Amino acid sequence: MKILIYSAKDFEIPFLEKANNDVCHIKYVKERLTSKTAMMSLGFDIISIFSADDASSKVLELLKDFGIEYITLRSAGYDNINLKTAQRLGIKVGYTPEYSPHAIAEHAVALLLALNRKLITANHQVHSYNFSLSNLVGFDLKGKTVGIIGMGSVGKVIAKILHGFGCRILAYDLIRDEKFARQYGVTYLTISDICIQSDVLMLSIPLTTETSHMIHAERIQLMKRTAFIINVARGAVVNTLDIIDALKKKQIAAYGSDVYEYESGIFFYDHSVDKLDDDLLQQLIDFPNVLITPHQAFATAEALTNIAETTFHNINCWKQNEASPFELIPVNSNNN
Template sequence: MKKKSTMKILIYSAKDFEIPFLEKANKDVYQIKYIPERLTSETAMLALGFNVVSIFSSDDASSKVLELLKDFGVKYITLRSAGYDNIHLKTAQKLGIKVANVPEYSPNAIAEHAVALLLALNRKLVLSNEQVTSYNFSLSDLVGFDLNNKTVGIIGTGKIGKVIAKIMLGFGCKVIAQDINADKGFAKQYDIEYVTLPNLCEQSDIIMLSVPLTSETHYMIDADLIQLMKREVFIINIARGAVVNTSEIVEALKWNRITAYGIDVYEYEQSLFFYDRSKDKPNDTLLQQLIDLPNVLITPHQAFATKEALTNIAETTFYNIDCWQQNRTPENELSMELVR
């Protein structure tokens, strides 16, 4: 009989759809407890007796919470996500808590979902389906446009942004991009032009957001930049909710200053996305305004939810833990350079 590791792992925000993938990746090596609760200052005490906690993008790993986890004996935190804006890395470093993430689980999953949002908005697929279920076969409100020859501006050309670019080139689009770390080799290979953010906003028929949330990208898209955009612009956000100023986006949508907005993320999604709140609707007027707007399409942070991505997330999560168990540093460990 295989001997289990003495490392005990608590997995916060465990979702029913991901547990089978985590179980398979564990290979019956570690003692695991799955809980649906988010990590917060109130639930940190549940980590008492565990060496490792695994958290997701909606969990709160702020300084206060990390100090509690340290007191409860937690030495390692592995994120089941690429983004790490929800964890205070400087505090983790100071406390001696090691942190690792899943930097690349499936850029294709996220990129393909971004394009799905665009296509659904452009070709009015939700409205079309609603009409057909009512036996309304009129095309009066279902006119879209060809993607061919349109200019697509991609803000953020990391792994996801690059896949988006390749897909949009396949539609015959002209692709321009903005990134503080421009990949000139990629741009030359695919005939993509890097431009300034204002220039991208002025030229683009479609704007795709695929940047991490940092102090520099927080509210990157605001009323001033919206004023530079074409009124016909479609904005697709599969990055983080707070990359845009949501209130100003809503106003622009109401006044037809932009044509459509597709999102898989929302500025205040914590405690909302990933949960069934149909019988306990939140008092969130901003979200309600987005839901009520006919030119907005919202999905609940589901872009990553493919079998391939969930497999990679689970396997990388346990790779990180295996390395720590063996006193090795996983290549995904978030180092001090990232917090300077």
Template sequence: MKVLIYSTKPFEIPLLELANNGVHDLHFTEKRLTSDTAMLALNYNAISIFSADDASNIVLEKLRDFGVKYITLRSAGHDNINLKTAGSLGFKVANSPNYSPNAIAEHAIALLLSFNRKIALAQNQTLNNNFLLDNLIGFDLIRKTVGVMGTGKIGSVLVKILHGFGCTILANDISSNEQLVRGYGVVYSSKEQLSKEAEIIFICLPLNQITHHMFDEEYLSKFRKKPIIVNVARGAIVKTNEILKALDTGIISGYITDVYEREHGVFFYNRSSDIPNDPTLHHLIRHPKTLVTPHQAFATNEALQNIASATFDNLNAWENDKHSVNKLV
């Protein structure tokens, strides 16, 4: 089938072409899927989209009118597509759910360690021949109480890593994972209990109506131990302005994130000569108590290969009039 791949990054193309193995007619565009760029999909059977693409109602209606029948997501999260509308319009939709939870969990730990042990600051100082330690004091992770919000695939890997550091692990989710309880001493707690006891909180939740802006002024005000928050999920799970206020007032000790609630059109692009007009983002990336990476947690060789494979598993299934094992609709 004829496939248009939106939001293509140069590093993806060789992997996607290899996984395709010449089966489908591939076309690539670096442009995001939006209402304005939906017309690029005219006369394509299928499209592939990434987490930054917009597959909301009006976009889906345009895609249907342009002849698109299949949508495969190069991501596990699917908050950027209205699945109910997609189903009603007759689309078949699938994602890439298992590409590498290890990549995300390992990046979360790397972020925490980098922030705690002042790695970026240390490098900048040594580059300037400053070898003082006064600004580089961190803390041991052993015996720290760590909250993991969301114990799906990513959260489960994170729990296992944290257990290796000797942390006391609290978790919050809609259901408990008994394997984590038995094997790693995880204690499932309410959001409120976690806010009172955790010294570090990892966000590993999907973005939905329940989790949207979960970390708001009301919830942040419940924190008792000035925790560091690490977000490797979705930016809109937190209210960024409230996070910044909590940093300034000492309610939390740090905010470390790989995501931002208004990252679309910014993350994944070089904006050094076209600086985004976003005061909140400007404040976030320059705050002395933050560490921000540009949604790179998924970016390992293994994960990218798995995403490419899942993308064409989906397309090949549809080509052969079968259901994809990754189907969402």
């Protein structure tokens, strides 16, 4: 089988090469999968895509015409692929679940700590030989209330870490793990109640139709003006316009995010030379109490190793005409 890797990044190729171990014929391209680049898949059996790639119905139709039978995602999120269309077309789809919840959770806490303790400001000041502490006052996390929306594998690691800090943990999830809740002192509440009570709101929930713009103006208005929002989920789980408006009105104290609602085609690429025409992103960057990182939470050696190994596990299963344990089908499929 011939494999095309879309959106191949220089930092991940060594991990993919090691996982492949010279077994499969692979071509790496830096281009994202779009309707314009789908033709590059001609002559290949399998493609691998990343979270920024477009596997919408239109693109999947093109891929099927070009002979693609399998798609493996190098991500845990799969909101960028239309599973119903893939199933209708007979294209099997695999993904890489739980490649490193610790990587994502630790980055979420890093965003919180950097914002709270003004580490970016402190670093800039020290480089200018300004050693004043006037702009660097934060708060103890011990005793603070942290609300975690999304208590999957990432949310649970966040809870464990912040439990260690001595925080009071609130949580929302469709599935309640009562045993975990008892062990780490987690209280499940509604989203509205979490917004009202939290000093820090952590977002670690998948992007679905139901979670799109889950954090909007009405819910932000419920929050404390001293509250921090940390987003390591997907950019679109918050309404970016409402976040910006809340920051302008000082309705929240800070926003830290590893994702951006309109990051496709921006994140993962160097735009330091060309001028980006994105007013919303520029507004976010310009706030002194906002910290944006370029979707890097997954970028640890351990996570990249797991992503690469799971990617080729999917591929090797398909090569042997076996089903992969990481195959995706629509949630309302009769095959469930």
